Amino acid sequence: MTQYFQDDWMNQCLESLHPKRSGSRREDLIKKKQQDVVRFLEANKIEFEEVDITMSEEQRQWMYKNIPPEKKPAQGNPLPPQIFNDDQYCGDYDSFFESKESNTVFSFLGLKSQLASKAEP
Numbered sequence: 001m002t003q004y005f006q007d008d009w010m011n012q013c014l015e016s017l018h019p020k021r022s023g024s025r026r027e028d029l030i031k032k033k034q035q036d037v038v039r040f041l042e043a044n045k046i047e048f049e050e051v052d053i054t055m056s057e058e059q060r061q062w063m064y065k066n067i068p069p070e071k072k073p074a075q076g077n078p079l080p081p082q083i084f085n086d087d088q089y090c091g092d093y094d095s096f097f098e099s100k101e102s103n104t105v106f107s108f109l110g111l112k113s114q115l116a117s118k119a120e121p
Contacts, residue, residue: 033080071092081096
């Protein structure tokens with residue numbers, strides 16, 4: 001299986017953010033979304049690594065640079081989680097959630113379906 005992050009360069013990325021003020025609704029929502037993605041990946045045995053963009057300006061800039069312009073918000077920076085496969089942008093949490101609801105999440109992540117891989121010898 002592919003990884004969700006790679007130490008030297010991101011393989012598949014799940015960005016995390018440590019907010020400045022604890023306990024805010026926005027922080028709680030970001031954390032809940034991150035946990036939802038992590039639970040899905042763990043449940044499906046998809047290897048990943050979380051990258052804390054507050055700890056590396058280089059990784060934060062890499063993430064911002066590699067999100068397609070049409071996917072960036074009109075104002076401000078994109079909020080975590082942002083998901084990548086290698087250096088290919090998969091999408092944000094809303095896109096991830098929609099793909100889960102429509103049973104296309106493996107395609108969204110750029111992975112073979114678990115069902116297809118179980119059928120192969």
